Amino acid sequence: MNHNSPDTAPLSPLPHTGTDRFREALRQVRGEAMITGLAALSLHGFASAPPPGLIDRVDVLVARTRRLRSTGRIRVLRTAELPQPAEIDALAVAPVPRALADAVAALSDAGVVRRLLTEAVSGGHCEPGAVVRELSRARLLTRPHVVDAVDALLAEGRAVAEQRLYEMVREFGLPDPLWNVDLRLPGGPHLGGLDAYWPDQAVAVELDTRAPRQDDDALWSEYTRKREHLERLGITVVHLTPRKLREAMDQQATVVRTALMAASDRQPAAYVVVLPR
Template identity: 30%
Template sequence: MDNLASRPGFVGARCHDRGMKRGSWGEDHELLLAQSEDGVIRTRDLKDLGVSSSTITRQCEAGGSWRWLLPKIVSLYRAPPSRRQQLVAAKLYGGERAVVTGYEACRGLGLMNAPATRTIHLLIPNDQQLREQELLLIERTRRLPKVVVTEGIPIAVATRAVLDAARRVKARDPVRALLAEAVQRGFTTVELLLEELAQGGQRGSAIPRQVLKELSEGARSVAEIDAHRVWKRSGLPAPLWNRPLVNSAGEHIATPDGWFDEVGLAWEIDSVGFHADPTGYARTVRRNSRYAAAGILVLQTLPAQLRAAPDQVIAELRAAYRAAAATPRPSVLVV
């Protein structure tokens, strides 16, 4: 049997537990807030607490103390809602099985390359009917994802969330940034993303598929994907990407972004941000010292050069390759 206290999102005691008459709940803002989630509550819960339909309507009209967030979802504050309150409203509107996905879920998981968006992407079961709202992008699906609950909000796991976001983006760079970060930081893997992409159909899959091909070739970041593209234009043999090098004694030297094994050339894509602090700079100096001690020629390229001056980078890469080829290959091994 349904009761208010057992419903998802209901917090607090029943009316009689407070010694209140049913009709008096609408007169006590603090008691209503105690039954809400961050000030957000369903109209049916308000009615179960003794607040009449006419009171709800009056409070949400101009001059009232509340506001509508979504159909049958009310904020007990007049001020514009916070993002947290909008997410709670989306959860309550979507029902028990609704899941937040896309960029909003990516942000909830901590991915930095997920931009803030006005719309909340909400997945609901395929057999559920909900009207799309200005705040919500509602997608019905037969494949509801596994869920991570973050601050009370059910969000899709990273593999699904990043692809749900990527499928709706028309530009390649934002997709590269998001998928590369998710893989590099260990939120998911290329294999899991490819599997999810195959199961989700073809709509919007072209750009994510191209990016995943680049990532599967060894690139771990957007800069390395740009490096792949520049290298392909260079006409040079394929380098090994992100493979550790050791000297003849088995001691670690470095893990270059690109390694041309035939001639012993290391290619590092070194960002300014990575070297901006003393720790990053010291780390790079130590790395370059190990390269020098092993007799390895290193070409360092800034990420911005890969896009702003790709022809110049190609010329530098070819020149470095020729220089490395003109000297004996250093005695190092690829792990």
Template identity: 30%
Template sequence: MLFAASRRGVITVPQLEALGVPQETSYRRCLPGRPWQRLLPGVVLLRTGEPTRRQLLEGALLYCGADAIITGLESCRRQGLKREVRTDEPVHLLLPAHLKTMSCDYVLVERTTRMPVPVHRDGLPLAPAPRAVLDECRRLPDHPPVRALLAEAVQQLGLDPAELSTELETGSRRGTAVPRAVLREIARGARSAAEGVAMALWRRTGLPEPVWNFEVHDEHGRYIATPDAWCDEVAFAWEIDSYEFHFGQPGYAATLARNNRYAAAGIALVQTVPSRLRSEPRAVVADLVSAYRAAAARPRPPVKLAGRQE
């Protein structure tokens, strides 16, 4: 009967008392060696052993009350972000500003005057993805993790950078400087964490500024590729090719086909794996400068940047 009244084995002490279990009995059963365990103040798991992530979520929601909404990485993951939650990742909850519940143990409570309308997945109240992503970003101190998370959100959740910017401007200004800068990068064309780093690295080359993520066609209008960076004046492409995406099947075959189209069209190409952007920045800069100069020394092939006039 007790388990049936619980949420996946998680229940509050007042609920147990209403079912005929005195408070003293509930707390006694949570002592070492006894059959239950305390998750949070006033919240009990009706078994021993390591709680599941879902049981931790249920406990956090019971601790914070009916108005609580899950935000941050947990919300993003349950809406499609392909990123594992660490075992020590706190459960980040939003609560109306007038409530006094405090953060405790694994629960991070954020009180706000801008409570979103939740979306529900598998019975859990979640902050909408744009809010959840930015709530997490505001807790991250450095550019690389913010850049990675925002790029993944754009790619995997289909979020519009303009929508993210609007959400950022509407909410609290606390912790927004880094995500604001990264969103400006994304608005300029970066669609991966590596591309954001690449944009900064390109500026060290002293070469003319390229365009990012524009289609290139041959002289007959046939599609060639959408390079990460493109220097139209010399028909030079730079691709940031991650092993995970480009060198797994079927990504490997697609990359080969793309490179063959570049070669057939006479386009100069440099490929860089993301790890080299940070581990060997000077070497990458040298590669880009050398390739650009070589491209400039040969006749430009008759390829066209989509959307550009002759």
């Protein structure tokens, strides 16, 4: 008589080919579960992840209450709260930020970690902040090679956001601004750097490319102080996030256009010196 429950029964060997292995892993685990880690990134189309047929071990994410045991070919990862999965090839697959965190937790190769994280942004899979939140939740930001990779991720995220800002100005017929400038009062203090500035209308755009980190509150206070100072001088500051530019570029173009059109109704701004950044 077999007293094993589905959650405690040994897991069987997996097939040898591609997504069949992933499908069989989910079938054996039963219940609510999803593919995560490198296997999930492969399914999401990451060029820097091995193709499905070359992934020997399949990571499967399940609820913490499940009593499944890992085997040589299936690694069971437990979580207090399962994320909403994506469906790829009829498979439940962890979203990219969670799959990245689960993959990075098992990787020690700094180059591989860096390539995976930067591709998440350059490939348009997700925003940097979502990745950093998952890495922080998994307590991976204390590992030096992960911290280095996060720095590369944030740099890539800013480059992508700047490219989207250029695209927005071009595609929606906005007047050309001065790009990447510093503002100063004549003979006075530095007022801060801006991603785009229309001097005739005294309208500025600043990209918020912060990522969740321990100094986030201090950085936000710095953003706020700069914005308030510029607005006291009569300069309108439009704050854009990479996510808004990606998901609703037309709406952000309307916000900027409205600010430019409203310039004639405002009091003239104080004179400022504009320098290249």
